Amino acid sequence: MSSTVEDIGVDAPDEETPAAGGRGHRRALIAAGLAVLLLVLGGSGMLFRAHQLRSTPAAGNRALTDTEATSQVTGDVSDTLGKVLSYTPQATDVTAQSARELLAGKAAKQYAELFGQVGKRAKEQKLTLTTQVVRAGVTRLTGSEARLLVFLDQTAQRKGRPAGAVAAQLSVTAELRGGNWLITDITAR
Incomplete structure (x- = not known):
């Protein structure tokens, strides 16, 4: 009798699942990069607005x-x-x-x-x-x-x-x- 991978109870690698470093990992890196970019842009916007508020005549x-x-x-x-x-x-x-x-x-x-x-x-x-x-x-x-x-x-x-x-x-x-x-x-x- 010949046994297959399924008979032993081990899952066979899914042909659609990418290997380590594949699509899932890439998506996580892109999401993290976008989050950092949004934080940098948001922080820059807040610093610019704070400068505007301090530069108004009312602030003086x-x-x-x-x-x-x-x-x-x-x-x-x-x-x-x-x-x-x-x-x-x-x-x-x-x-x-x-x-x-x-x-x-x-x-x-x-x-x-x-x-x-x-x-x-x-x-x-x-x-x-x-x-x-x-x-x-x-x-x-x-x-x-x-x-x-x-x-x-x-x-x-x-x-x-x-x-x-x-x-x-x-x-x-x-x-x-x-x-x-x-x-x-x-x-x-």
Whole structure:
């Protein structure tokens, strides 16, 4: 009797099954290569997007992240506005001097033109103006420039008349010079 491979219980090699290193192994290598390629491309895309996010102007805005600088600019601008927008008929020269020290650029020019007229009227009409910053918020802060939105309450008092109050809103630009924030532009809103 002759025995065959089937009779012994050993499987005969399948003619369709490739030998080691055949199709199955090749598919696994291709799948692994594609996975690596997708990971590299995905990682590169994420790095590119992260760079874009860091390069936007919003990323350079320290208004929400640098609380110390934000507090300093808010305090300096609030103090300046209180000094340059408040006066008495007897001390308009003190207000004008404060403006020369605390304002720069466009704000200094605008103020000089406006206050020249207001200072004369304040003496003639015995007008006292008191300005108080109610709220100031920094909308943009870079290393040496800040933009703020400021809400003011102003009270005007003429001699012999009742005081009148008015609210005001300003957009202010300030620049850091010598450790202090100077106002460089003021726009009424």
